Amino acid sequence: MLFDFAGVLVFLIFGCLFVGINLLLSRLIQTRNPHPGKLSTYECGEIPIGTGWIQFNIRFYVIALVFLIFDVEVVFLFPWAVVFKELGTFAFVEMMIFVFMLLVGLAYVWAKGDLEWDKPREVPAPELASVVDQPKLTEEMAS
Amino acid sequence: MRELVSSVTSSQSFLSNLPEFVIALIFIAIAAVILTTVAAVLALIGVYLERKVSAHMQDRLGPMYVGGWHGWAQTLADAVKLLIKEDIVPRAADKKLHLLAPFLVFAATLAAFAVLPFGRQLIVSDLNVGVLYVIAISSLVVVGIILAGWASNNKWSLLGAMRSAAQIVSFEIPASLAVLVVIMAVGSMNLGEIVLYQEGGIHKWLVWKFFPFNLIAFLIFFVASLAEVNRAPFDIPEAESEIIAGFHTEYSGMKFAMFFLAEYANMFLVGAVGATLFLGGWSSPFGDFMNSGPFQVFWLFAKAFALIFVQMWLRWTLPRVRVDQLMYTSWKVLTPFAFLAMVGVGIYMII
Numbered sequence: 001m002l003f004d005f006a007g008v009l010v011f012l013i014f015g016c017l018f019v020g021i022n023l024l025l026s027r028l029i030q031t032r033n034p035h036p037g038k039l040s041t042y043e044c045g046e047i048p049i050g051t052g053w054i055q056f057n058i059r060f061y062v063i064a065l066v067f068l069i070f071d072v073e074v075v076f077l078f079p080w081a082v083v084f085k086e087l088g089t090f091a092f093v094e095m096m097i098f099v100f101m102l103l104v105g106l107a108y109v110w111a112k113g114d115l116e117w118d119k120p121r122e123v124p125a126p127e128l129a130s131v132v133d134q135p136k137l138t139e140e141m142a143s
Numbered sequence: 144m145r146e147l148v149s150s151v152t153s154s155q156s157f158l159s160n161l162p163e164f165v166i167a168l169i170f171i172a173i174a175a176v177i178l179t180t181v182a183a184v185l186a187l188i189g190v191y192l193e194r195k196v197s198a199h200m201q202d203r204l205g206p207m208y209v210g211g212w213h214g215w216a217q218t219l220a221d222a223v224k225l226l227i228k229e230d231i232v233p234r235a236a237d238k239k240l241h242l243l244a245p246f247l248v249f250a251a252t253l254a255a256f257a258v259l260p261f262g263r264q265l266i267v268s269d270l271n272v273g274v275l276y277v278i279a280i281s282s283l284v285v286v287g288i289i290l291a292g293w294a295s296n297n298k299w300s301l302l303g304a305m306r307s308a309a310q311i312v313s314f315e316i317p318a319s320l321a322v323l324v325v326i327m328a329v330g331s332m333n334l335g336e337i338v339l340y341q342e343g344g345i346h347k348w349l350v351w352k353f354f355p356f357n358l359i360a361f362l363i364f365f366v367a368s369l370a371e372v373n374r375a376p377f378d379i380p381e382a383e384s385e386i387i388a389g390f391h392t393e394y395s396g397m398k399f400a401m402f403f404l405a406e407y408a409n410m411f412l413v414g415a416v417g418a419t420l421f422l423g424g425w426s427s428p429f430g431d432f433m434n435s436g437p438f439q440v441f442w443l444f445a446k447a448f449a450l451i452f453v454q455m456w457l458r459w460t461l462p463r464v465r466v467d468q469l470m471y472t473s474w475k476v477l478t479p480f481a482f483l484a485m486v487g488v489g490i491y492m493i494i
Contacts, residue, residue, distance in 0.1 A: 004268040004269060004270050004271075005268065005270070006164075006167070006168065006171065006268070007171045007174075007257050007267045007268030008254055008257050008258075008268055008270075008276070008280075010168065010171045010172055010175050011171075011175050011178070011250075011253055011254045011256065011257040011267070012250050012251075012253075012254045013175075014172070014175040014176065014179055014253065015179070015246075015249050015250030015251070015252070015253035015254060016246050016249075016250045018179050018183075018249065018253070019245055019246045019249045019250070019401050020246070022226075022397050022400070022401065023230075023242075023245075023397050023398065023401075025226065025397075026225075026226050026227070026228075026230060026396055026397035027230065029226065029227055030226070030227050030228060030229055030230060030396060030397075031227060031228070031229055032229055033229060038229075038231050039231065039232075039233055039234040040233065040234065040235075041233045041234075041235050041236075041295075041296060041297050041393070042233075042297060042299070042387070042392055042393060043297070043298065043299075044387075048235075048297075051235065051296060052235070052295065052296040052297045052298050052300065052301050053293075053296060053301075054298075054301075056301070056305070058305065059305075059309070060308075060309045060312060060470070063309070063312055063313065063470070063474070064308075064312050067312035067313070067315070067316065070316045070478075071315065071316065071319075074316065074319040074320060074323070077320075077323055077485075078274075078275055078319075078323065078326065078332065081323050081326040081327040082326060082330055082331060082332060083330070084327050084330070084489070084492070085327075085330045085492070086330075088493060089493050092489045092490075092493055095489075096486065096489070099482065099485075099486075103482065106474075106478070106479075110474070110475065115470060115471075115474045115475065116467065116470075117466050117467030117470050
């Protein structure tokens with residue numbers, strides 16, 4: 001068994017070697033024409049504003065959690081599927097109960113709207129009012 | 144592999160003096176060199192085919208000049224061009240991670256080739272958890288992509304990396320569930336045994352078993368694998384018209400070439416895995432006819448390239464989906480249907 005995984009290790013090493021040799025070769029024969037402008041971060045030709053390492057809304061946080069649960073479930077399902085032929089009805093019923101519970105979870109997340117990329121969010125009432133009132137205020141100020 | 148090693152050591156007396164694992168390691172190393180070359184050549188062929196297929200689908204001719212006959216040397220010329228291009232690393236980037244990302248992406252892709260059965264005995268490491276291993280190692284590619292996006296310190300790259308992460312958390316579930324159907328039917332996770340089960344002609348392929356559930360599973364696997372290798376219509380991590388090139392915006396020269404190479408090698412890998420799981424792998428579609436020796440390699444490549452052709456066909460037919468549509472496809476269409484297929488096969492097998 002471990003012997004078989006040696007092949008995997010050798011392949012990983014050879015993959016790294018292949019990339020390494022190619023990058024080295026490229027380094028030896030590539031043209032070099034340095035210019036400070038080349039080293040700036042690309043932002044459609046503009047001078048980049050701030051850094052790229054910013055806080056941002058990751059959006060799929062809940063989906064990632066759901067994924068984690070389902071992935072663990074799939075890992076449980078793999079050994080079950082291997083011996084399924086021998087165990088028959090009993091294993092099937094057992095696993096269906098397990099899968100059913102997870103599907104209820106999926107249905108819950110679905111109904112809650114957490115699977116949407118753009119989650120419908122209730123806008124608090126006062127904020128909405130101030131947005132609506134804004135043009136009125138400017139009109140009054142103008143008059 | 145093991146039978147091959149023992150047969151060679153028994154025939155060559157000078158080899159039998161060495162311990163078995165040394166000989167095996169030499170064999171694996173030779174296989175690794177061959178398969179690295181094969182992966183690189185396959186990627187070059189893939190790029191050329193992509194250009195030709197896309198051109199002919201749009202009523203163009205594609206590359207016609209370099210090398211003479213239908214521009215066959217175009218991708219070689221591209222490779223040389225990328226080799227002598229200046230390697231630019233942005234000042235703001237995290238240089239170590241920036242360098243590490245192409246290594247991770249390519250090595251993970253290549254490592255998955257280790258368990259592909261190219262023939263009855265042509266399999267480098269015949270893992271008994273082959274299917275699980277392929278799923279696990281091919282999601283390592285995404286780690287490389289996220290690393291590339293983050294290390295570039297570029298907003299476009301970061302967006303691309305984030306989309307890639309969203310994609311993998313969505314499409315891994317339906318892909319694994321679809322594969323499960325095959326494992327249930329065969330009762331093994333060993334890719335070699337899965338092919339042996341399907342040997343004996345086109346009617347024994349697992350796509351047709353438990354009709355229509357396995358067919359549904361195959362379609363789900365195909366769609367999900369498109370997303371996992373970032374192919375159109377799911378190529379939003381590198382959507383060139385909205386986020387420039389996503390995670391490889393800041394890569395140039397050979398590092399970019401490595402991403403490119405890995406992408407095309409991955410396309411072949413996905414095609415070959417799909418062929419192995421559902422379309423009989425190396426076994427001939429005509430029973431015993433042409434089912435020996437080099438023909439086995441031929442059949443696997445033929446089936447894989449047929450699937451690659453469908454991938455290209457889809458790319459030049461369908462428009463790119465939005466991120467929310469992608470999530471919709473995965474969680475609200477593919478996942479429920481994958482569960483349906485699994486339950487269906489279970490009931491089928493019990494009755």
